[in-house]
Amino acid sequence: MARCYVLASSSPRRRELLAKVGLSFIVDAADIDETARSSETPHDLVRRLAAQKAIVVGTRHPQCLIIGSDTVVAYQGRIFGKPRSMAHAQDMLRQLSDHRHQVFTAVAIWDPLWQRGYVQVDCTAITFHALSSSDIDAYLGTEEPWDKAGAYAIQGRAGEWIKELTGDVETVIGLPTRLVKKLLSHWDKERGV
Numbered sequence: 001m002a003r004c005y006v007l008a009s010s011s012p013r014r015r016e017l018l019a020k021v022g023l024s025f026i027v028d029a030a031d032i033d034e035t036a037r038s039s040e041t042p043h044d045l046v047r048r049l050a051a052q053k054a055i056v057v058g059t060r061h062p063q064c065l066i067i068g069s070d071t072v073v074a075y076q077g078r079i080f081g082k083p084r085s086m087a088h089a090q091d092m093l094r095q096l097s098d099h100r101h102q103v104f105t106a107v108a109i110w111d112p113l114w115q116r117g118y119v120q121v122d123c124t125a126i127t128f129h130a131l132s133s134s135d136i137d138a139y140l141g142t143e144e145p146w147d148k149a150g151a152y153a154i155q156g157r158a159g160e161w162i163k164e165l166t167g168d169v170e171t172v173i174g175l176p177t178r179l180v181k182k183l184l185s186h187w188d189k190e191r192g193v
């Protein structure tokens, strides 16, 4: 039987990135509560949410292999998700200005039939140049910050702010395809495909 793949995400960036892997897949987003638990680390949060998204969507596609993912920005022990308001976005960008921060993304694959899967976390470190209040205000007038962790899109205008980036840029955009391929290949080996 040919295998079907489902991307458990509403993110157009994840869709574009997964298309690069060359799989044929459908998209079915998970609607879950993404609130961090008290004292949960960014690493543990993205790991838990990526797995949860894949498992929830798996109940609707029991014959398919599900790919879930989650991304947060971490700065000095604080977790930055998607902005809740203009003030929240502004506050996050002010804190990220001229400081090194990390972006954590987890990728999960889940087979609902076997009730088994893998999840792995990748991290990229970024330092932005100093951002002036007018840089931040101008950016908040664009559409970029609103559905992005940390209120910025590295693939957009925020790409011009990079002073230093260590790691995989796809991890920042929300789906490291290198990790997707690695997990799928582990999975094939385990199943003897």
Ligand SMILES: Cc1cn([C@H]2C[C@H](O)[C@@H](COP(=O)(O)OP(=O)(O)OP(=O)(O)O)O2)c(=O)[nH]c1=O
Residues within 6 Å of the ligand: 008, 009, 010, 011, 013, 014, 029, 030, 034, 069, 070, 071, 072, 073, 082, 103, 147, 148, 149, 150, 152, 153, 154, 155, 172, 173, 174
């Ligand atoms: C930091 C950063 C994040 N992002 C995006 C990736 C994710 O789509 C989003 C983080 O929120 P997520 O909750 O990981 O994903 P999502 O709500 O967009 O989609 P879903 O939960 O349905 O999978 O931020 C960028 O596109 N560029 C960036 O530079």
